[in-house]
Amino acid sequence: MTETSREWTVFSAQCPSRASLARIANKWTAMIVILLDEEPRRFGELHRQVEGITKKVLIDSLRALERDGMVERVEQEHARYQLTALGRTLNEPLQALRVWAESYVDDVQAAQDRYDDAADDRTLRRISND
Amino acid sequence: MTETSREWTVFSAQCPSRASLARIANKWTAMIVILLDEEPRRFGELHRQVEGITKKVLIDSLRALERDGMVERVEQEHARYQLTALGRTLNEPLQALRVWAESYVDDVQAAQDRYDDAADDRTLRRISND
DNA sequence: GGTTTCGGTCACGTTGAAGTAACCACCCTC
DNA sequence: GAGGGTGGTTACTTCAACGTGACCGAAACC
Numbered sequence: 001m002t003e004t005s006r007e008w009t010v011f012s013a014q015c016p017s018r019a020s021l022a023r024i025a026n027k028w029t030a031m032i033v034i035l036l037d038e039e040p041r042r043f044g045e046l047h048r049q050v051e052g053i054t055k056k057v058l059i060d061s062l063r064a065l066e067r068d069g070m071v072e073r074v075e076q077e078h079a080r081y082q083l084t085a086l087g088r089t090l091n092e093p094l095q096a097l098r099v100w101a102e103s104y105v106d107d108v109q110a111a112q113d114r115y116d117d118a119a120d121d122r123t124l125r126r127i128s129n130d
Numbered sequence: 131m132t133e134t135s136r137e138w139t140v141f142s143a144q145c146p147s148r149a150s151l152a153r154i155a156n157k158w159t160a161m162i163v164i165l166l167d168e169e170p171r172r173f174g175e176l177h178r179q180v181e182g183i184t185k186k187v188l189i190d191s192l193r194a195l196e197r198d199g200m201v202e203r204v205e206q207e208h209a210r211y212q213l214t215a216l217g218r219t220l221n222e223p224l225q226a227l228r229v230w231a232e233s234y235v236d237d238v239q240a241a242q243d244r245y246d247d248a249a250d251d252r253t254l255r256r257i258s259n260d
Numbered sequence: 261g262g263t264t265t266c267g268g269t270c271a272c273g274t275t276g277a278a279g280t281a282a283c284c285a286c287c288c289t290c
Numbered sequence: 291g292a293g294g295g296t297g298g299t300t301a302c303t304t305c306a307a308c309g310t311g312a313c314c315g316a317a318a319c320c
Contacts, residue, residue: 008232011161013182018157020238021231025160025224027152031141043297052143057278059298069241078287079297086237093230094155096223101151102138107216108150111199173267184309189268208317209267 023068028053028061030094033083036071037091040082153198158183158191160224163213166201167221170212 008017023029031050035041041049047058062081065071070087074080083091138147153159161180165171171179177188192211195201200217204210213221 008235010157010228010231011165011179011181015235016239017231017235018182020235021160021228022157024231025155025157025227027140027148027155030151030155044295047297049141051141052148054279055298056280056300060277067242067245068238069244086234086241089234090230093223093226096226097155098140098151100220100223101140101154102147104216104219105138105145105147105150108198109146111216112197114199115197174265177267185268186270186310187308190307 020068023064024090024094028057029065030097032058032061032065033070033087033090033094034098036081036083037088037095040074040080043079043081046081150198153194154220154224158187159195160227162188162191162195163200163217163220163224164228166211166213167218167225170204170210173209173211176211 008015010017010021012018028050031053032046035046035049043058043062046062047053047055050058053061062071062073065087066073069084070090071081072084074082138145140148140151142148158180161183162176165176165179173188173192176192177183177185180188183191192201192203195217196203199214200220201211202214204212
């Protein structure tokens with residue numbers, strides 16, 4: 001968190017921070033980190049709680065998070081995963097995204113309805129102009 | 131932000147908040163929202179500043195954000211985009227992700243190096259056991 | 261008024277993420 | 291020692307995101 005972090009910018013395509021952003025700005029990452037921040041969990045628990053995730057995607061996600069130093073597998077306890085210190089710093093920003101998504105569902109859906117209705121209008125006008 | 135938001139949970143696959151999370155937990159969304167929060171921008175500006183994004187992806191992203199009510203195109207001014215009130219509420223959480231990504235580049239890369247070295251070790255051990 | 265820039269659109273092709281399903285080793289227990 | 295649950299792995303398929311390049315109408319500029 002030194003001033004040298006100014007060197008890095010996600011807006012540069014080759015900057016490693018862009019890759020980091022891509023990894024953390026991801027729905028699976030968000031859900032997994034939020035659950036693991038509550039408490040360490042077994043593979044099966046995660047699989048049940050993140051509805052709709054497949055075993056393959058869950059494994060791939062956990063491996064990627066492990067590689068990036070955010071999650072660790074506790075060796076002794078059969079397939080128990082927990083956040084590292086680094087991973088714990090991610091919970092707050094990701095939790096904020098989750099809260100946003102759940103809070104503004106209605107606004108987003110209203111906007112979508114408006115947008116789609118307007119698109120219908122445009123289509124109708126175009127057809128009637130032929 | 132009423133107590134009814136408890137109905138929604140991103141952990142349920144069919145819940146509309148899951149789709150919302152998928153949209154906002156996305157690198158392009160993050161970069162576009164952060165830039166537009168600074169000031170409204172033209173298409174070409176965005177295209178230049180989000181390095182590596184193609185016209186197609188930028189257009190698709192802007193349309194999606196417009197549909198979800200986070201961005202609006204100012205009609206009078208030739209292709210100028212700005213955040214809506216809803217979009218502005220997104221800046222803080224997304225900015226936090228950006229800051230995280232830029233701050234912890236070194237930690238993430240160190241973790242990756244450690245992980246990959248350990249993987250090499252495992253491979254070598256396996257080979258030598260044959 | 262000819263050219264250039266800008267903001268797209270379109271029709272592809274490519275890649276990478278995710279889904280599917282079958283299989284496997286390990287442990288447990290009955 | 292057969293059967294079930296858990297934590298994977300593997301091979302193959304599908305699908306959505308993304309890339310490419312060519313084109314186009316409308317401003318802008320000279």
